[in-house]
Amino acid sequence: MASSYTLLANLRAGRCSNTAEVRLLRSWEARNINKGGELISVDMLFIDENSTMVQGSIPALRQLQFKNRLAEGSIYTLTGFDVVRSNPMFRLSDSTFSIHFNEGTELEKLSTTVRTIPTELFRFRTYDQLRELANTGKQLPDIMGELCQIRSTITDRIPGAQRVMLSLRLESGTVVCVSLFDSLAPAFHSKLDSYVREPKIVLVTGVNPKIVAGKLYLNGTSATRVFFDSETASASSSKVVHTQKIEPMKISDLNQFVITADPQVVEFLCTAKLTEIQVAEGWCYIGCSVCSKKLIREETSFTCAPCNETNAVAQLRYRVILSVSDETGIAAFLGFDTEITKLTNVLAAEAAQIVGVGLNAQVDTDLPRVLSELVGKTYTFQLKLKDFNFTAHHQTFTISRIFPARDLAPLLTFAENVEVHEQAHLQNVAPGTDDRAAITSDVAEVSTAGDGTLTGREAEANEHDAAEDNASKKARVE
Numbered sequence: 001m002a003s004s005y006t007l008l009a010n011l012r013a014g015r016c017s018n019t020a021e022v023r024l025l026r027s028w029e030a031r032n033i034n035k036g037g038e039l040i041s042v043d044m045l046f047i048d049e050n051s052t053m054v055q056g057s058i059p060a061l062r063q064l065q066f067k068n069r070l071a072e073g074s075i076y077t078l079t080g081f082d083v084v085r086s087n088p089m090f091r092l093s094d095s096t097f098s099i100h101f102n103e104g105t106e107l108e109k110l111s112t113t114v115r116t117i118p119t120e121l122f123r124f125r126t127y128d129q130l131r132e133l134a135n136t137g138k139q140l141p142d143i144m145g146e147l148c149q150i151r152s153t154i155t156d157r158i159p160g161a162q163r164v165m166l167s168l169r170l171e172s173g174t175v176v177c178v179s180l181f182d183s184l185a186p187a188f189h190s191k192l193d194s195y196v197r198e199p200k201i202v203l204v205t206g207v208n209p210k211i212v213a214g215k216l217y218l219n220g221t222s223a224t225r226v227f228f229d230s231e232t233a234s235a236s237s238s239k240v241v242h243t244q245k246i247e248p249m250k251i252s253d254l255n256q257f258v259i260t261a262d263p264q265v266v267e268f269l270c271t272a273k274l275t276e277i278q279v280a281e282g283w284c285y286i287g288c289s290v291c292s293k294k295l296i297r298e299e300t301s302f303t304c305a306p307c308n309e310t311n312a313v314a315q316l317r318y319r320v321i322l323s324v325s326d327e328t329g330i331a332a333f334l335g336f337d338t339e340i341t342k343l344t345n346v347l348a349a350e351a352a353q354i355v356g357v358g359l360n361a362q363v364d365t366d367l368p369r370v371l372s373e374l375v376g377k378t379y380t381f382q383l384k385l386k387d388f389n390f391t392a393h394h395q396t397f398t399i400s401r402i403f404p405a406r407d408l409a410p411l412l413t414f415a416e417n418v419e420v421h422e423q424a425h426l427q428n429v430a431p432g433t434d435d436r437a438a439i440t441s442d443v444a445e446v447s448t449a450g451d452g453t454l455t456g457r458e459a460e461a462n463e464h465d466a467a468e469d470n471a472s473k474k475a476r477v478e
Helices: 060-069 127-133 184-195 229-237 251-260 337-344 456-477
Strands: 014-032 038-047 053-059 075-085 097-100 106-110 143-152 163-169 175-181 201-204 208-212 215-219 226-228 242-244 266-278 284-288 314-326 329-336 378-385 397-403 413-415
Touching: 038 060, 053 060, 060 106, 127 208, 127 215, 143 175, 143 184, 163 184, 163 201, 175 184, 184 226, 226 229, 251 266, 251 314, 251 329, 266 329, 314 337, 329 337, 337 397
Parallel strands: 053 097, 175 215, 329 397
Antiparallel strands: 014 038, 014 075, 038 053, 075 097, 075 106, 143 163, 143 201, 163 175, 201 226, 208 215, 242 413, 266 314, 266 378, 284 314, 314 329, 378 397
């Protein structure tokens, strides 16, 4: 009897005898660098017509049976595979399960299909979200930005491991460094040479965020792919992402939403009049010049816990609570340094000065004129709600962007099909333009020796090898 057809989202743990029709997005080899690059498995990403993306894995013992039949971008029918829970570390998909090939798995390539299956799917994260993921080993997200600089050991003729460093400017204006090691470096140069000109927009998949000395670095992994200009534009307008409008909402509806809805990450637009600048908790804070986090007062200096620095350089930053209202109600919106600076065109450090050091350090308590002049004006606020907004302790809504006029606010963005707690937005980038890639929403060591980083199965194998080595050493000592 012929097996029935199933969607990836409907899979359940155990042996699956149904048939799934999927597109193979990407495939790569997972190797154990602690055992001379021994092959662990051939891993891949599948996607179906509902834009459900799932990671798959072929064990090393069975890879010869399937490897030569894998063609990125092609569509396959997949039958007789095992469905298992996803590894919670180094994840390339938001799915809670993954596919493992077994002795009975059948993989057949299709020349045509009646189903419309996306050609790609990306998991973008903002700068703040990347910092939250750094050093956790949880996710390998994707990133897109404006190319500022390329540094390469290949073109600079530097001996040793091959390495390419890309400086990408995000929509927020923050510049991050992406490192491509080993085989990724020559592959990047080969793609760049065939492209003829230097790209303006670069998209990099499967990066591993790390914070070293307070700075964010993004390492390429074996699952990393690089896309240039026109490729990023076509991806943005294709079914790789789904159009999702950021809905406008009145204040009364906003207040009611956080009471009745389930906790989630979601964004809304709210047009309101700024009626007051709240000063009870101050309008600024003393932050770290590197990571912007609030500094801890010590006896004679400031300490930055995230940067682990005892003599951190202090900088004054905005943290402003705005009282706003419309015809339906009132609310408190919380704005931080970047957006308030854009609104006032004046840095917090220019509006007031830090006086004294250590325990005596303080800032002016009087409200700066640049802030008081905002009162009485109407703005459109883009608000980002998170889990804490749906608790009893909620006091304010955090501002992600501010627009002086409603017609300047974005009417829609592009958001990938992700779980409700992980949303990211991607604005379309036209090929050959000077417009920045707008990423408006939401893991192997930074290597000084030039070695690449690992995907989940590689990292898991290396941890297992390390545990075995420690156990052997302990046995010899005893």
